Amino acid sequence: TQMDDILRRRSIKSLIITGVATNVCVDSTLREAFFHGYYIVMPPDCVGSANMPLHEATIKSVEFIFGDVPESGKVIQMWEDRTGAEATPR
Incomplete structure (x- = not known):
């Protein structure tokens, strides 16, 4: 896809992956995304699977190799701390 080009044109370096x-x-x-050089954040409470053992194994793999796995509340708190404004869900 053209996603890498779009993100780079916007100087985006970090991605929060959900799904x-x-x-x-x-x-x-x-x-x-990792192999394209992006910093990966995957909140475990923002992903899901019908197969819990594989779901949990993927979370551990991401934490060990590919990025960070903070809960979504922590991500929101970091945004609020950095911007000084309350994050508002859309």
Whole structure:
């Protein structure tokens, strides 16, 4: 896809990865992004899978190799701390 070009033109260096099928779609997306040099954040409470053992294994793999896995509340708090404004869900 052209996603890498779009992100680079906007000087985006970090990605928060969320979605369904943690061990398939989410894993594929975050690996591709990692290998393109992006910093990966995957809140474990923002991903899901029908297969819990594979879901949990993917979370451990991301934490060990590919990026950070903070809960979404921590990500929101970091944004608020950095900007000084309350993050508002859309």
